[in-house]
Amino acid sequence: MKFNNESPIYLQLSHVLALDIVNGKYKIGDRLPSVRELSVIFKVNPNTVQKALGELENLNLIYTERTNGKFVTKDKKVIDDFLEGLAKEKTKLYVSDMKSLGFNKKEIVKMIERDE
Amino acid sequence: MLLECKNVCKSYGNKEVLKNINLSLPAGKIVGLLGKNGSGKTTLIKAINGLLSIDSGEILIDGKEVGVESKKIISYLPERNYLNVHEKVKDIIDYFNDFYEDFDKDKVYKLLNNLDIQAEDKLTTMSKGMREKVQLSLVMSRKARLYILDEPMGGVDPATRDYILDTILNNFDDGATILMSTHLISDIERVLDEVVFIDNGQITRCESAEKLREETGKSIDEVFREDFKC
Amino acid sequence: MLGKVLKYDIKVLSRYLIPLYAVLLGLGLMIRLLSFFEKVSIINIILGIMIVAFIFAVTFSFILNGIFVIKYYLENLYKDQGYLTHTLPVKKGTLLLSKVLVALITIIMTFVIIIISVLIAFYTNGLFGDVFKVLGQSLAGMEIYKFILFMLVYGLIGYLTTILMVFASISIGFSKSSNKLVNSVVWALIFYFGMEFLYMGVLGIVMGINPSFIANLDNNTFMMADLLNFFMIFMVFTACIGGVYYYISYRFMNKKLNLE
Numbered sequence: 001m002k003f004n005n006e007s008p009i010y011l012q013l014s015h016v017l018a019l020d021i022v023n024g025k026y027k028i029g030d031r032l033p034s035v036r037e038l039s040v041i042f043k044v045n046p047n048t049v050q051k052a053l054g055e056l057e058n059l060n061l062i063y064t065e066r067t068n069g070k071f072v073t074k075d076k077k078v079i080d081d082f083l084e085g086l087a088k089e090k091t092k093l094y095v096s097d098m099k100s101l102g103f104n105k106k107e108i109v110k111m112i113e114r115d116e
Numbered sequence: 117m118l119l120e121c122k123n124v125c126k127s128y129g130n131k132e133v134l135k136n137i138n139l140s141l142p143a144g145k146i147v148g149l150l151g152k153n154g155s156g157k158t159t160l161i162k163a164i165n166g167l168l169s170i171d172s173g174e175i176l177i178d179g180k181e182v183g184v185e186s187k188k189i190i191s192y193l194p195e196r197n198y199l200n201v202h203e204k205v206k207d208i209i210d211y212f213n214d215f216y217e218d219f220d221k222d223k224v225y226k227l228l229n230n231l232d233i234q235a236e237d238k239l240t241t242m243s244k245g246m247r248e249k250v251q252l253s254l255v256m257s258r259k260a261r262l263y264i265l266d267e268p269m270g271g272v273d274p275a276t277r278d279y280i281l282d283t284i285l286n287n288f289d290d291g292a293t294i295l296m297s298t299h300l301i302s303d304i305e306r307v308l309d310e311v312v313f314i315d316n317g318q319i320t321r322c323e324s325a326e327k328l329r330e331e332t333g334k335s336i337d338e339v340f341r342e343d344f345k346c
Numbered sequence: 347m348l349g350k351v352l353k354y355d356i357k358v359l360s361r362y363l364i365p366l367y368a369v370l371l372g373l374g375l376m377i378r379l380l381s382f383f384e385k386v387s388i389i390n391i392i393l394g395i396m397i398v399a400f401i402f403a404v405t406f407s408f409i410l411n412g413i414f415v416i417k418y419y420l421e422n423l424y425k426d427q428g429y430l431t432h433t434l435p436v437k438k439g440t441l442l443l444s445k446v447l448v449a450l451i452t453i454i455m456t457f458v459i460i461i462i463s464v465l466i467a468f469y470t471n472g473l474f475g476d477v478f479k480v481l482g483q484s485l486a487g488m489e490i491y492k493f494i495l496f497m498l499v500y501g502l503i504g505y506l507t508t509i510l511m512v513f514a515s516i517s518i519g520f521s522k523s524s525n526k527l528v529n530s531v532v533w534a535l536i537f538y539f540g541m542e543f544l545y546m547g548v549l550g551i552v553m554g555i556n557p558s559f560i561a562n563l564d565n566n567t568f569m570m571a572d573l574l575n576f577f578m579i580f581m582v583f584t585a586c587i588g589g590v591y592y593y594i595s596y597r598f599m600n601k602k603l604n605l606e
Contacts, residue, residue: 008326009306040285043278044306045146048326128523165433167605169521187435198429202361214350215434 003044010048014055021061021072022083032062032070117176118143118262118293119164124173126159133159135317137173141293143261146307148325149297150340151314157297158195160314161266164295165192177262188217191260195267197247199239205250206235212254224257227283245272252280256287263294269303277303302337311336315344347436351444355418359452362414366407367459373400374463400467404460411456412505415449416512424520428605438600442513446592449509450502496574500581507588511537514594521602541587548583552576 003012017038020026032038035053039046053070056062060078062070073079098108119141126134133156141147151157162168164175166182177186199208205228212219225235231249239247252268268284269277281304288294298304305311311328313321320343321328325336332339377400380393422431423441431441481490512534519530 003306008330010326036286039307040282042306043281043285045309045325046285047145047309048306162605167429167432167603169602169604184435184437187433190433192429192433194429196426196429198426200358200427211354214354215436 010051014052026072028072029074030072120176122174125171133317143293144291145309146294147310148308149312150301155314156317157314161264189261191255191258191263193255193265201239205237216258218259220257224253227253259289261292263288265296267297269300301340305336348440355444355448359448370403370459370463374466377467407456411453419445420516442596453505503585507584510588510591514591517595517598521598521604
């Protein structure tokens with residue numbers, strides 16, 4: 001796993017973990033690996049993992065059971081909403097990039113259809 | 117503070133190797149002691165472990181001076197082989213078990229088992245790299261409050277570096293502090309809470325790793341290279 | 347803690363000493379076996395060689411014992427192994443005391459093994475009687491047991507003081523930042539010659555108090571007991587110097603440790 005230095009590692013890590021949740025690597029209601037396990041998997045500081053999990057908790061993607069650890073939310077809607085938000089954001093980014101290259105909406109749609 | 121160094125000075129003859137070192141480390145942090153070869157890293161670590169006497173200043177571990185009490189809570193990995201190579205693995209384990217109250221015998225056997233090392237094996241039959249792993253396993257099998265690891269990844273191949281880092285992260289006791297010296301910064305910088313730069317016997321930086329990256333927009337490895345450009 | 351440290355110290359030194367003991371006992375046994383066939387001339391020659399080897403082995407045993415103890419002191423406390431020994435939660439005084447005790451225990455063990463191997467090689471009926479008779483004659487009226495006890499105690503004190511002298515030299519030499527071994531040797535020489543001067547001083551004082559003493563040595567009327575009193579002074583003096591070396595070793599290990 002490569003991290004860059006532009007944004008804090010905990011944000012990058014929370015992003016990676018959020019993707020793992022939306023694409024089903026960690027399923028609804030699954031228990032996440034412990035802080036220590038995640039720290040070993042990603043070779044990052046345990047406190048960084050803690051902070052990243054805090055971010056996910058703020059997004060309600062995960063919740064804490066006091067003794068058992070962290071679990072993926074059981075509320076499918078939260079995940080779907082998050083996924084949708086992510087998709088919207090990416091689309092916006094793509095569209096604005098394309099527009100700055102001089103394409104209009106029609107051309108963009110055409111391009112996507114052709115590429116698929 | 118778990119570790120406090122106040123105005124620590126040490127000279128070898130006319131050569132000052134530690135110049136007025138001040139350093140405070142709280143509990144529960146992973147700290148990188150980063151410096152070039154000969155910067156004073158090892159000297160500072162040896163002073164904290166009571167292996168050499170300092171000329172002036174004070175070193176306190178959990179509020180106590182270096183001595184029997186501090187050695188009970190520090191688990192130290194030196195940058196050399198400190199085991200008697202004629203001993204069998206199980207005798208060395210018994211030795212640690214006899215002297216350190218916080219030693220976990222089952223854990224070390226488990227770690228060594230993963231390396232395919234048997235209790236009856238002798239160190240003389242092992243490669244240098246294997247001996248280092250035995251040492252690391254012993255050191256990480258203590259439930260210490262402060263782990264001091266001097267160049268744990270010095271002179272080993274990248275695969276072994278991963279193994280060593282995993283062993284450290286998997287096994288240190290919850291809430292403990294790890295002080296790790298190294299000059300291979302890129303391998304471990306993601307793991308660090310705090311970085312301490314030491315050069316020419318002086319501490320030149322001591323700050324949060326994340327903050328340093330944020331402020332400079334660079335990796336710690338890059339910052340280090342710039343700070344200590346030859 | 348002393349018990350634990352001592353246990354490991356004895357274990358390591360046994361590993362050095364057991365081969366030596368095997369040689370001593372082996373030679374003793376061979377001499378005994380071969381002496382059954384001493385009529386055969388070739389065996390008689392071999393027997394002669396073996397006896398010479400045995401005498402060498404016995405003589406060197408004490409020296410070798412001392413060398414082992416010192417080598418172990420150096421390696422366990424001042425070389426790479428010192429990184430482990432000095433980070434154990436054990437007081438420096440305990441580490442040092444254990445090394446001194448192990449010197450004492452091993453020299454007694456070596457002495458016992460030598461006696462046993464000599465007996466294996468040469469014991470005949472009435473040997474003890476003969477030895478005691480000869481001793482009794484030359485002791486001129488002194489009690490034999492007292493004499494033997496005195497010799498043993500004096501031997502032990504002299505041996506331990508010599509060992510402690512080297513311990514102290516190493517502890518000083520290895521507190522330096524460079525040329526540790528050279529410094530140790532220089533200090534050993536300083537201590538050695540210093541001790542010789544002090545002995546001469548003591549001899550001078552003794553003669554000052556009792557000027558007729560040397561004259562008495564040439565006189566065949568002198569008694570063994572007088573000589574014993576004279577050596578008793580030296581024994582106490584040697585023990586005091588041993589104590590000083592012990593303190594120096596401790597002080598430098600505790601306050602001036604400087605591992606490479």
